[in-house]
């Protein structure tokens with residue numbers, strides 16, 4: 001049976017969930033550019049430019065910096081499977097979904113995982129890592145999530161980086177919801193392996209996972225006794241494709257590379273510090289507005305890119321999200337794990353982090369909550385948002 005569905009025509013949404021974020025027209029146009037061969041000299045030039053810009057956004061000189069084919073989770077697997085040989089010991093910090101995923105991935109590649117757990121919403125205390133390193137001195141890799149998208153927790157890394165290096169280990173960081181929105185100084189902190197995804201603060205469609213490895217990490221990978229367990233994600237082979245040799249490994253997703261290149265170009269045009277400051281400003285406004293609505297933040301150290309708040313008692317989480325989508329075209333995220341039905345996750349990532357979106361979500365939430373019988377002072381949320389940053393900063397963002 002031949003099926004006819006008509007022309008594809010998805011609705012334009014306002015993406016304020018845990019990712020994907022809004023994609024600018026400039027990036028969408030890049031996706032629609034002509035597909036060329038993946039060994040075409042023009043494409044090789046585009047790969048080079050993409051790598052150079054990735055290094056700037058990662059704030060690193062690492063030679064081994066590239067975009068792995070696949071989403072953020074492929075970046076996670078690439079970092080784990082290259083650094084870990086079966087039987088290697090690894091500490092994984094778990095305070096949400098993505099720390100839990102890293103532990104699962106590490107175990108699948110044969111790591112002996114010594115997990116450190118803390119309550120969802122809290123960050124890992126460096127002392128926990130210091131203690132675990134004393135207990136397990138053979139630890140090779142310490143894995144931690146910088147921006148835990150499931151809880152909105154922003155993990156400080158400075159002290160942890162020092163502890164890991166003092167132990168001789170390798171620090172592996174998940175920067176999926178921080179790269180391009182929050183400072184991720186790879187060389188400044190001496191992070192040995194880091195991965196991200198295109199659809200969060202880089203504001204590209206999902207499909208590529210930027211990764212970077214320090215020279216020290218690359219040495220360790222080249223000195224492995226066993227082959228990397230994953231063929232597809234083997235950096236020792238990918239390096240010859242992304243490097244000057246251009247040895248065919250697998251066909252890169254050409255048009256996604258165009259999109260990433262354009263998104264990185266936009267980040268550098270805006271300026272990385274300016275972009276980080278924009279995320280801070282919009283977060284402060286949103287936070288003040290949400291708190292004026294009586295909504296409380298879950299994490300003690302909140303990300304600027306992802307705002308996780310408790311659903312107020314007596315309010316049906318799903319009803320509110322459904323109305324946001326149907327009446328306002330806004331997508332926000334639901335709670336995961338222990339926060340299922342109990343949290344809203346509001347993303348302000350990349351192109352989605354705008355005054356316009358802050359105003360829209362606050363007005364929409366105010367209107368829906370008041371319909372549901374919540375008693376509110378009309379307009380209080382927006383004035384709280386503006387007062388949080390002062391009129392002059394507010395005016396600059398318009």
Ligand SMILES: *Cc1c(COP(=O)(O)O)cnc(C)c1O
Pocket residue numbers: 019071072073074076098145147148149150174175176177197206
């Ligand atoms: C989204 C996310 C991932 C996984 O990325 P996918 O693109 O969904 O595979 C990993 N870690 C964090 C912190 C994330 O937010």
